Amino acid sequence: MRNKLTKNLNQLLLAIGTIILALLVGAVIISFSGNSPIEAYLSMFNGAFGSKQRFMEVLVKMIPLVIMALGTSVAFKANLWNIGADGQFIMGSIFAIFVTIYSGLPPIIGIPVSIIAAMIGGGLWAGLAGWIKVKFNANEVITTLMLNYIAVYFLSFLVYGPMMDPGGSKMPQTKLIPDAFRLPLFESGNRLHIGIFISLIIVVIMIFFWKSTLGFKIALLGQGEKVTTYSGVSVKKMIVFTMIISGLLSGIAGWTEIYGVQYRLLEGITSGYGSMAIVIALMGGLNPVGILISGFFFSALLVGGATMQRMTDIPFSIVDIVQGLIIIFIIARTAINFKEIKNRIVRRMEHVK
């Protein structure tokens, strides 16, 4: 038990260390660009936590990011590199809004049905990549990426074409969903909606999910296909299943964004959430609570960065740089950690023993 605690603590310290390092290197880059890093970071911090309004905005961003990162983590845990969370988010949103706009169901039934539709949309999209992997042995990194493009273009087609708002704004977006379908806000004039509870509930569900037999099987797949088969678990079924669950969560993330924030489909709705979800998942050690924490951090970075750009001359791309640096450090952490390398070599050598 103590062992587990220290392991988690180590993970946390490592994550904090990674962030500090990324901020430091980011500072050097900012000063090269002729700006003051202190000013940049201060205005970033201020931008995220300077007022209640801003803090709530951080939470707004956190809702879809955390859910998507949880979805991504499911696939990663099984050693499936689903990098198509964006596409799954989009398909989930499309499915959901489709039933809401065209079915004419009353909210009481329509809202649950729209969530289910979002899950189906996201799940199918990721499950498709899983099925292609099982059937044709195509690498899921490539297929999920390709499916991202298809989803993005499909969305454009819809919002410029058949689903474009007939209201006459001529913007690439659908019409608004009725008020009764929107997620309630905490207070008017503020965008924070009750989706925050949904994301917290999903975090709790995921904690239990990893203790369940299904979670057990998914994590076992991550340990290798041979030992999975040996244990009587079908690798093929699990690959498809894992992808579906992974995509389904991104679908829900799309749903919260549509029904809580945008109230309509529009072009570019994911705005790069998918890649951020990957970083959040990795940084959180693929563990639900870790993902919640790192999701909070990255949301603050996003909101703070946006404010910083508005308030100062420092461009938002600083945020991208810091995010990129963190990815590099996370990858480097395993690569540069010599002890880890050595252990790995030793393990490989001891292969048969």
Add this chain to the structure above:
Amino acid sequence: MEELRSKNCAVEMYKIIKEFNDVKANDNVDFFVKNGSIHGLLGENGAGKTTLMNVLYGLYHPEQGEICIKGKKCEIPSPTKAISLGIGMVHQHFMLARPFTIVENVMLGRKSRKGFLLDTKETAEELVALANKYKMKIDPYAKIWQLSVGEQQRVEILTALYQGAEILILDEPTAVLTPQEVDGLFETLREMKNDGKAIILITHKLEEILSIVDEVTVLRDGVMIGHVEVDCNTTKSSLTKMMVGRDVLFNFDKSLVEAGAKKLVIKDLKVLNDKNFLALDGFSLDINEGEILGLAGVDGNGQKELCEALTGIRHVESGEVKLDNINIENKPPLFAIEKGIAHIPEDRHITGLALGWSLKKNLIIKTFKANSKFGLIDEKKIEDRWEKAKIAYQIKANSGDDWARDLSGGNQQKVILARELENNPAILIANQPTRGLDIGATEYVRQKILDAKSEGTSVLLVSADLEEILQLSDRIAVIYDGKLMGILPSGSDVKEIGELMMGKKMEVEHDA
């Protein structure tokens, strides 16, 4: 200890301490190897042999200790440094780049003498010369993946020699070799010894110590227990006593069983191996109720594929397998598990264990459903299971939360056994169950297999170790090149079995 310190020593290690978490894998170990000698390193599983050698090879940094090579004090922070000091290490397996040829593997990471051009031809010639000198046969242009395990090992030794090794560490080299290959290896080692090289040999087989080793050091629980010269007074039992602290008696109460009903019937089985060649070519065999059927054979003659076909892991091209008259070929692995077919796989690391998982979770990878409540894994139940298994199988580990990969080889095997022998399986398929185990553990595992039999389990015991086959089997079948060569009664002549193993055909008694 001072008197041991002499100019004649190739390796001197003083007071080495190496800790993992709170466990001292090496506790104040002194270790000396003379020039021009073969030095055995003995100890039970988890005694710290591999750890000590990894320290010498620069893979681990000891918490304390001093190392002298050829009389000179050295720091060895990395394998590169170790190699430059003339230390070579042959680990058990697979450090070679498989798509490349032998000579390309040797050239990897070395500067060519021809600048931008590769000096392949020169290197190949040097390699062949070196190989001939040490009585090894190789084709420098053969690709690694085409080689048998024994040949790959030869390449590793050759690579070490080519890098100028004067001190060669061999970690359980014989565990994966056929008896013929072992003879060949030993000839090579003697040649190297005559050349003045120092060789450190880790093995669990005491006959090997007696036949080739000059001196032996024994470790127990990370502590150096003793250091003796091997002479005519050294016996297996004296070594065992040092190692285990008690006598180990390989006297099993083997009560032969009367031929019972047929439990498992294998008929005309054809199965492909990973390279899509026929690994089993019309293989037939019956296993009776409550017997141990020993399947003898040189490694790589289809044993692994047979075990996998019987457990549903491998596809059967044609033929059938019947368990209690029900066809089980090409059923999913779960079917075999539910029918009570337990399987100790040959490949412990990739197939038998989830290496990045805790030990207690590894105990339930096949029975996670039964170990759950309302769909959630029952933590308390698996903790209990772990505590029981740990005691029953004397598994050496800090806690059930340890990763499987951090256990020593023998203890990993015990975890697999604990899992597979739970719930009295109907059939136990044991592929090389004692490979890499120390004698105490080997005795223990063999006893467990006999116990399982007396509980009514039918056992298919696959082993390249004839001693093991003879000790345990009620009947002995021999496999060669994917075919059954014959079935012999228990107590048959070793020579006769050996001949069948080499492919000499005898009259197969069909449906005997």
